[in-house]
Every structure is written in structure tokens, then in C-alpha cells.
Amino acid sequence: MSSDEEEAPRRHSIGAKRNPDTAEAIRAAALDILIEEGHAGFSIEKVARRARAGKPTIYRWWPSKAALLLDVYHRQKRDVEYPVTDDLESDLALFLTSLLRYWRDGPAGDIFRSIVAEAQSDPAAREALQDYIAERGKQVAGIISAPRNGPGLAPDFPPRIIAELVQSYAWMKLLIHSLDEPQENAGLAVRAILRGAMTVK
Amino acid sequence: MSSDEEEAPRRHSIGAKRNPDTAEAIRAAALDILIEEGHAGFSIEKVARRARAGKPTIYRWWPSKAALLLDVYHRQKRDVEYPVTDDLESDLALFLTSLLRYWRDGPAGDIFRSIVAEAQSDPAAREALQDYIAERGKQVAGIISAPRNGPGLAPDFPPRIIAELVQSYAWMKLLIHSLDEPQENAGLAVRAILRGAMTVK
DNA sequence: ATTTAACGAAACGTACCGTTTTGATAGGAG
DNA sequence: CTCCTATCAAAACGGTACGTTTCGTTAAAT
Structure with a gap:
């Protein structure tokens, strides 16, 4: 039971523009958590930890849990x-x-x-x-x-x-x-x- | 914005058996909160406060939020x-x-x-x-x-x-x-x- | 008279909420 | 080249809710 559970590439700002790696890491973490723990275990806090992202970064681009989930869902290959x-x-x-x-x-x-x-x-x-x-x-x-x-x-x-x-x-x-x-x-x-x-x- | 929002009859133990008034107060509080604040505002903590009941009392008879909700739903006149x-x-x-x-x-x-x-x-x-x-x-x-x-x-x-x-x-x-x-x-x-x-x- | 169980109240430690602050990073405008 | 600006991770914030434990009380059950 490690604290990050798999993936954790150290990232940082790439200047005055959005870091696509961060966005992708957040989406991936969200998906993994949902798969592994289901809706009950899903929280922004966990997503942030797993993606090695700051919570403000998540809230900056996805205003709510639902927004993040919708984004992830839409990016699934249908x-x-x-x-x-x-x-x-x-x-x-x-x-x-x-x-x-x-x-x-x-x-x-x-x-x-x-x-x-x-x-x-x-x-x-x-x-x-x-x-x-x-x-x-x-x-x-x-x-x-x-x-x-x-x-x-x-x-x-x-x-x-x-x-x-x-x-x-x-x-x-x-x-x-x-x-x-x-x-x-x-x-x-x-x-x-x-x-x-x-x-x- | 009072702390109890309406109803709050002081109750206590009636001995070594369940107090039906307490049970009813809890159900009523649950229903009121759900009506007034919706699913987002619904919590066991709020129900306890509003019903002037202890949280352990609620958990004693309803093991989860869902159990309480189901109970309230079934008692609605259909x-x-x-x-x-x-x-x-x-x-x-x-x-x-x-x-x-x-x-x-x-x-x-x-x-x-x-x-x-x-x-x-x-x-x-x-x-x-x-x-x-x-x-x-x-x-x-x-x-x-x-x-x-x-x-x-x-x-x-x-x-x-x-x-x-x-x-x-x-x-x-x-x-x-x-x-x-x-x-x-x-x-x-x-x-x-x-x-x-x-x-x- | 004693045992037993329910009750309200308070407090516990943990978790998550959404926000604020800080300091490092590096692109973009002039 | 230099500043400006936006993003980033990290840490901490106060607030809320979780589910449980501890305590003192009440009164039925035995």
C-alpha cells in the first residue's frame, strides 16, 4: 500500500502556458482511481496525490468532480x-x-x-x-x-x-x-x- | 439561519427499549433536510443536529445514509x-x-x-x-x-x-x-x- | 433491587472540501 | 535581453462530515 500507487512522474511548470503532461496525468489518475476504488473512493485529493499535481491545478482546469469525470468519459474511445x-x-x-x-x-x-x-x-x-x-x-x-x-x-x-x-x-x-x-x-x-x-x- | 431550523423537541432515553419518538424525529429531520437542501446538503451530522439526536443513535438503527433514505422513502404514502x-x-x-x-x-x-x-x-x-x-x-x-x-x-x-x-x-x-x-x-x-x-x- | 439497553452529548482521529499563499519555472511581449 | 505573466507543486488553511468511543442519564426488563 504505497502512497502514490504506481505512476508519479515529477513535473513542474513549463512557463506561462498549460502543461499538457499535467493535464494528462490528472486524467489518467482520475481514471485509475475510479477503476480501482470506484465512485466511493474517488476524490480530488486522491487524484492530486496520485498525479503528483497540486489541488489548485485541478480546480484551475476542472471546476468540479463532475467536470473531470465528464472530460475523462469523453476521451474514452467509444x-x-x-x-x-x-x-x-x-x-x-x-x-x-x-x-x-x-x-x-x-x-x-x-x-x-x-x-x-x-x-x-x-x-x-x-x-x-x-x-x-x-x-x-x-x-x-x-x-x-x-x-x-x-x-x-x-x-x-x-x-x-x-x-x-x-x-x-x-x-x-x-x-x-x-x-x-x-x-x-x-x-x-x-x-x-x-x-x-x-x-x- | 438558526442552528436547528424549526423542530427540536427535547427527548431522552425511555429505558431499555427503542424510543419511537426519536426514530420519528430522525426520519422527519432527514426528510426535511432532503427537501430543503437536496442530496448535496444531506448528511447524518445535519440530521442528528436537527432531530436533537445523537449520531450513535442514528447509526444504531440505520447503518448507512442509504438505509435511512430507503426507510424514509418506504414510509412515504405511495x-x-x-x-x-x-x-x-x-x-x-x-x-x-x-x-x-x-x-x-x-x-x-x-x-x-x-x-x-x-x-x-x-x-x-x-x-x-x-x-x-x-x-x-x-x-x-x-x-x-x-x-x-x-x-x-x-x-x-x-x-x-x-x-x-x-x-x-x-x-x-x-x-x-x-x-x-x-x-x-x-x-x-x-x-x-x-x-x-x-x-x- | 439489579441488570440491561437506549439515549443525548461531547470528543476522538481521519478524510475531503475548496481556497490561499509561497516560491520556482519558463514562455511571451516589448 | 528584460520584464511581465501565467502555470506549476507544495503546504497550509478553516470548515464539514465521516464513523466510533466514552460518559452520565434514564427507565424498562428481569
Whole structure:
């Protein structure tokens, strides 16, 4: 149980401009701590220690925990598919399962979980999260509204609602740590959303 | 800015058994603080001060913040409808809109938000939350699977998936503070889930 | 009458918050 | 080349909350 836990390159000011190494060390430390200790063990103080950075340096560039987490999340390589084929249902199912896998297999899920939690305390984080989900919602709506030869969305149906349904399903699975359910469930959810779960009349 | 902010009945031990007044004062203080200051301002220390209770008393009966919050949430009068008529779609829409209204108009939404946030740090809270959602899921599945004269769920379709879709939609609206959207959206979501959003083939 | 358990109050050591101060560093403007 | 300026790490600040321990009290339980 050392005090810095791995990495610790001594750095210092490089003059009257931001040191990119410091910024990167802070982001890396934040990510590592989140992975190793989870949201409960995450603090700016620990990030500073591990990155060998001063706390003021962190607060100088990231006004809050949420800002740092959002930055780290956005810089993660996003391995999520947004396919557009002639089969809307399988496109949406593929999006959903790839999102769930992306959250499950890498650190992205842990980060996003923390952001959602933080957004319940920090109004600025909440706004950022609202904007983010709206943004992603548009992308999903892009899948949904793309021109297809096969059957598409009913013309009067707002694609945003469908996007929200898919997204919120993924959110809940993330937040209650049920990302490792069988893939069939996600497929069934998408099937319900697009083709309905009721008996045909 | 007084130190106790309203209520503060002096209490003491009533012998070798739990004092129900103390328990109630603690729950009331917790609720008030959550309403007035939100999740960010909520702490066991504040609850103790406001309830004129000792911190050990709180920890004696509620092992964590999450336990206290869950207790308070469960004791809220639950004004949510679980209707069963011959029209499954309107039943589910009524459930969903009444849940959203319940969260929006009273303190229940604030409490539940805090619980979800807390569950991202506290494993015990997470388990409790998993159990809770499973429990509620069964109730919703009860609506869905109830015998009806009208058309019901496709026989091969697991009701749990439908329940989860409806619940997760409500969760997201809660967590990003979008409970005051027009009711039509909830209706559209339910329509999609039950009858599909695609053009009929 | 004695044991037992809960209670409020105070204090403990630890951790983190967000901010301030200090002194070293080196780019940028004139 | 010289100052100005912004960044940096480090240390310390007062404040808050954590979860626990210690103490003196109250009164039910036995």
C-alpha cells in the first residue's frame, strides 16, 4: 500500500502556458482511481496525490468532480455501433447491445455511473448530462430515421421517444449493475419498442 | 439561519427499549433536510443536529445514509395507480403517468433520486435497490399479465421486459429532472412498447 | 433491587472540501 | 535581453462530515 500507487512522474511548470503532461496525468489518475476504488473512493485529493499535481491545478482546469469525470468519459474511445441497414430492428438491437457491452467491458460504465451519481448533487453536472443525453439521443434518432428500403418508423411517431426508451433501458441496467444479462433481453426490449409486445389484433 | 431550523423537541432515553419518538424525529429531520437542501446538503451530522439526536443513535438503527433514505422513502404514502381494466395500454399509461406525477409533486422523487445516487457508492444500497426494483417490477408485471377480455401481451413475451422498459423510462426522467414533460410522451412510450412504433407490415 | 439497553452529548482521529499563499519555472511581449 | 505573466507543486488553511468511543442519564426488563 504505497502512497502514490504506481505512476508519479515529477513535473513542474513549463512557463506561462498549460502543461499538457499535467493535464494528462490528472486524467489518467482520475481514471485509475475510479477503476480501482470506484465512485466511493474517488476524490480530488486522491487524484492530486496520485498525479503528483497540486489541488489548485485541478480546480484551475476542472471546476468540479463532475467536470473531470465528464472530460475523462469523453476521451474514452467509444466502441459503440450506430449501424444503418435495411433492418431497423436489428440496427437498434445492435446499437443497444454494443452500448451495454461497451459499458460492461471497459471503464466507461464505471465513469458514466459516477457522472450520473454526481449529477444528483451538482446542478451543473445535471445540465451537462441533459445536454449529453440529448446529443446521443439525436444520434440514435439518426439510426431510427435513416431512409430504408424495409419498413421504418410510423411517420407520425417521434423518433426521440424511441431513442429515449432505448437509452433509458441501458441506463437502468448500468445503474443497478445488471449489464451482464443475456443479450436476448435487449433484443426483446427492442422488439417490443418497435413491433409491440401485444398480440396482433 | 438558526442552528436547528424549526423542530427540536427535547427527548431522552425511555429505558431499555427503542424510543419511537426519536426514530420519528430522525426520519422527519432527514426528510426535511432532503427537501430543503437536496442530496448535496444531506448528511447524518445535519440530521442528528436537527432531530436533537445523537449520531450513535442514528447509526444504531440505520447503518448507512442509504438505509435511512430507503426507510424514509418506504414510509412515504405511495400515490401510484396499478389499474387493471380491459385496456392494457391505458392501464400501463395510467401507471406510468401516475408514477411520474408522484415523483414530481411530492418529496418522493427527491428521496428516490438520492437513493439511486447513493447506490452508486454503497454496495448494500445497490442490492437493496435491485431488490426493490424487482419487487416493483412484479407489481407492474401484475398489471400486464392480469386476465383481460381485450387483447393482452403476446403469450411468449416475458412481462418482466415490459415492466423494466416502463420503469427505466420513468427512472431516466427522474434522474435528469425531466418529470414535467407533457403527459403525451409517456403515452407514446407506452404505445410503442405495447403496439410498436413501426409501420404495420 | 439489579441488570440491561437506549439515549443525548461531547470528543476522538481521519478524510475531503475548496481556497490561499509561497516560491520556482519558463514562455511571451516589448 | 528584460520584464511581465501565467502555470506549476507544495503546504497550509478553516470548515464539514465521516464513523466510533466514552460518559452520565434514564427507565424498562428481569
